[in-house]
Amino acid sequence: MSFNNQEGTILQDGNVSIIRNLSFLEVIYIFFLIFIAWLILRIFKKVFPWIAERVSGTKRLYVLALMPLFRIVVIIITILLLFPLILVPTTENLIAVLGAIGIAVGFAIKDYVSSILAGIVYLYEMPYQPGDWIEISGIYGEVKSIGLRTIELLTPDDTIVRIPQLKMWDTPFFNLSGGSKELQCKTNFFLQPKHNASQAKQILYDIAISSPYIQIKKPIDIIVVEKEFSTLYSIKAYPIDSRDQFKLITDLTIRGKTVLITKGFQFSNVPTLIKD
Amino acid sequence: MNLSKADPEEEPKLWEIIPLNKYSRPSKPLEESIRLGFHNFIQKFIKPSESNFDLIKKISLTAIPKRSLDRIVPDINYSKATEELNTEILKYLDPDLTENNIIFFVGTPFSGKEDILTKLSLTNTWNIIADPTPDQIFSLDQNFIDTVLEKFKKPSVIINFEKWFFKHSDGFNLIKTILNIFWSNPCKIVIGVDSWTWSYLIYAIQIDSYGKKALSYRPFEAERLQIFLDQLAHQKMKREIVFRDSKTGNYIIKPNIDTSRGKKKRKFVDNYLRNLAGYSNGIPLLAWSIWRNSLRKVPDDEFLEKNLDEDESEEISKMNKTSQILWVLPWNKMNFPLLPDVLRRTDLIILNTILIHKEIMEDLLFYLLPLNKEEILKSVSILVKYGLIEKHEKIWKITVLSYPKIRERLNSEGFLVDEF
Numbered sequence: 001m002s003f004n005n006q007e008g009t010i011l012q013d014g015n016v017s018i019i020r021n022l023s024f025l026e027v028i029y030i031f032f033l034i035f036i037a038w039l040i041l042r043i044f045k046k047v048f049p050w051i052a053e054r055v056s057g058t059k060r061l062y063v064l065a066l067m068p069l070f071r072i073v074v075i076i077i078t079i080l081l082l083f084p085l086i087l088v089p090t091t092e093n094l095i096a097v098l099g100a101i102g103i104a105v106g107f108a109i110k111d112y113v114s115s116i117l118a119g120i121v122y123l124y125e126m127p128y129q130p131g132d133w134i135e136i137s138g139i140y141g142e143v144k145s146i147g148l149r150t151i152e153l154l155t156p157d158d159t160i161v162r163i164p165q166l167k168m169w170d171t172p173f174f175n176l177s178g179g180s181k182e183l184q185c186k187t188n189f190f191l192q193p194k195h196n197a198s199q200a201k202q203i204l205y206d207i208a209i210s211s212p213y214i215q216i217k218k219p220i221d222i223i224v225v226e227k228e229f230s231t232l233y234s235i236k237a238y239p240i241d242s243r244d245q246f247k248l249i250t251d252l253t254i255r256g257k258t259v260l261i262t263k264g265f266q267f268s269n270v271p272t273l274i275k276d
Numbered sequence: 277m278n279l280s281k282a283d284p285e286e287e288p289k290l291w292e293i294i295p296l297n298k299y300s301r302p303s304k305p306l307e308e309s310i311r312l313g314f315h316n317f318i319q320k321f322i323k324p325s326e327s328n329f330d331l332i333k334k335i336s337l338t339a340i341p342k343r344s345l346d347r348i349v350p351d352i353n354y355s356k357a358t359e360e361l362n363t364e365i366l367k368y369l370d371p372d373l374t375e376n377n378i379i380f381f382v383g384t385p386f387s388g389k390e391d392i393l394t395k396l397s398l399t400n401t402w403n404i405i406a407d408p409t410p411d412q413i414f415s416l417d418q419n420f421i422d423t424v425l426e427k428f429k430k431p432s433v434i435i436n437f438e439k440w441f442f443k444h445s446d447g448f449n450l451i452k453t454i455l456n457i458f459w460s461n462p463c464k465i466v467i468g469v470d471s472w473t474w475s476y477l478i479y480a481i482q483i484d485s486y487g488k489k490a491l492s493y494r495p496f497e498a499e500r501l502q503i504f505l506d507q508l509a510h511q512k513m514k515r516e517i518v519f520r521d522s523k524t525g526n527y528i529i530k531p532n533i534d535t536s537r538g539k540k541k542r543k544f545v546d547n548y549l550r551n552l553a554g555y556s557n558g559i560p561l562l563a564w565s566i567w568r569n570s571l572r573k574v575p576d577d578e579f580l581e582k583n584l585d586e587d588e589s590e591e592i593s594k595m596n597k598t599s600q601i602l603w604v605l606p607w608n609k610m611n612f613p614l615l616p617d618v619l620r621r622t623d624l625i626i627l628n629t630i631l632i633h634k635e636i637m638e639d640l641l642f643y644l645l646p647l648n649k650e651e652i653l654k655s656v657s658i659l660v661k662y663g664l665i666e667k668h669e670k671i672w673k674i675t676v677l678s679y680p681k682i683r684e685r686l687n688s689e690g691f692l693v694d695e696f
Binding site: 054059203206207209210211212213215216217240241244247250251254255259 | 446625645646692
């Protein structure tokens with residue numbers, strides 16, 4: 001047996017139910033709120049990248065970085081609006097709800113909630129932002145969007161990979177651009193050891209400095225390392241925009257190979273045993 | 277008007293030669309920067325028009341006929357700049373030719389560098405060393421180097437050093453060889469370099485380390501522009517010319533009727549001129565082009581409909597008797613080329629490549645860029661469509677009026693621009 005009051009349902013033993021009695025209109029209102037929040041989040045997902053593509057330079061990264069912040073604001077506001085509508089806001093109820101959530105999380109949706117928690121921690125730490133180039137568990141790509149549960153990476157071969165935030169929690173990851181447009185690229189050339197190294201180095205420097213993709217204001221280094229069966233030349237340079245990294249590497253590789261071969265340099269045919 | 281009567285303390289020297297490290301571009305007024313920022317932001321969400329020159333076409337009905345315009349705003353004469361450069365250069369050149377004397381003269385696009393240096397060589401009867409052909413650059417042609425070796429023993433001028441290299445791995449050999457020859461021998465040589473090339477070659481070959489001095493002329497800020505445009509207007513016109521805002525009637529360049537006002541005149545600088553100086557980057561030819569586009573025979577209808585008070589009507593009628601009034605389109609009504617958002621990185625790379633070489637032959641564009649021909653042709657057609665580049669005898673150039681916008685865009689996208 002139970003009695004209804006405005007705050008909730010008074011049960012037979014005199015305790016008050018956690019969940020409020022909801023009228024039909026209130027249920028509609030709750031669904032409406034959830035729908036609006038979902039709609040706003042969907043709009044954010046479309047609008048922020050759209051704006052980001054229309055602003056130039058580093059402003060693009062700032063716009064993308066704002067997206068997760070706005071998303072969490074919408075989610076928090078929605079929860080704050082829903083909480084007093086659904087639950088009777090007493091201390092006992094709060095404890096009971098948290099206890100129930102704890103049990104559910106502990107048994108059923110532990111990983112799911114861990115991912116969401118990791119997503120919330122991300123908002124504080126911000127170790128990566130949309131527009132950054134990161135590598136995790138061998139997957140390399142540009143962070144396109146950050147949700148509370150997953151992040152979306154766009155790989156160089158144009159594939160979207162969704163990685164649970166939890167993965168970022170317990171696996172080391174590499175952020176190669178760190179919130180800026182700058183991203184160092186390495187282009188390797190393995191040459192047969194018997195050659196004029198300073199000439200080869202100068203050729204590769206001229207190749208690098210004349211690439212239309214290179215950020216000339218950043219340092220360009222040619223590292224020369226003697227390997228067991230070859231001499232390794234690495235051009236370390238930055239593209240103007242991190243999105244051009246593969247174009248830069250391709251350009252340097254093609255032109256480097258062409259010029260080195262024309263000038264009589266020979267590429268190593270023996271597989272390099274030492275891992276670079 | 278006789279400008280020589282003016283107190284030299286009142287007026288800055290029009291053509292002042294300065295070391296490159298003192299070069300500072302005039303900035304846009306704050307309100308104009310805000311207006312432009314807002315305007316550009318809105319434009320990002322509006323579908324770009326087919327051509328950005330529509331308004332200029334529409335308003336050309338009230339524009340001054342070309343013949344009159346050529347008298348009111350005649351071509352720029354760079355003789356005075358040459359004189360100033362000559363005086364300045366002689367300070368640095370060793371008369372005995374015991375050491376290397378390499379002076380760089382760096383000019384922005386449309387700066388008149390060619391005119392100035394050609395006149396300089398004629399004034400001093402110095403050799404002009406002709407530019408190499410692309411083949412001579414790529415092959416490091418020994419005959420060409422021998423010719424240079426023969427010529428540089430006498431005082432010489434290289435007018436367009438930007439035409440001595442290519443942004444290509446085989447494109448630096450010639451300038452490195454030539455500069456090393458100059459550096460290691462007694463010589464007296466003035467080398468003209470485009471500012472974009474200069475900025476690039478500083479990174480590529482540290483060009484600045486070869487010269488004794490790098491000079492340029494001081495950019496024209498609002499005060500200089502006022503003198504410059506006033507002088508131009510009175511070069512061929514006998515009557516006093518007054519420039520007024522076609523909408524408000526405010527003076528853009530004040531009349532110089534009586535001497536008591538004449539001195540004060542120079543202290544007054546209208547915001548229009550500040551905008552003009554900021555937009556044109558202080559490049560006189562650019563300001564000249566905009567100025568020519570902005571002059572009108574009659575004021576705006578808005579001004580005509582305004583009830584002028586008695587004093588104002590009297591002033592205008594008095595002024596009409598003694599001088600000619602020309603109306604200047606308000607700055608915010610000028611329709612400058614906009615760089616549409618449809619421009620892709622390929623388009624920007626092409627613009628940057630053209631600017632680094634100052635201008636470039638079509639075939640070389642295909643050769644220098646790691647892009648296929650179709651892609652380049654597509655980009656070029658987009659750039660032509662928006663009035664950003666133009667072709668003369670198979671050579672691609674940036675258009676004068678679009679240059680400031682292109683520079684601004686390339687800078688914001690992280691490309692190397694002409695910074696000193």
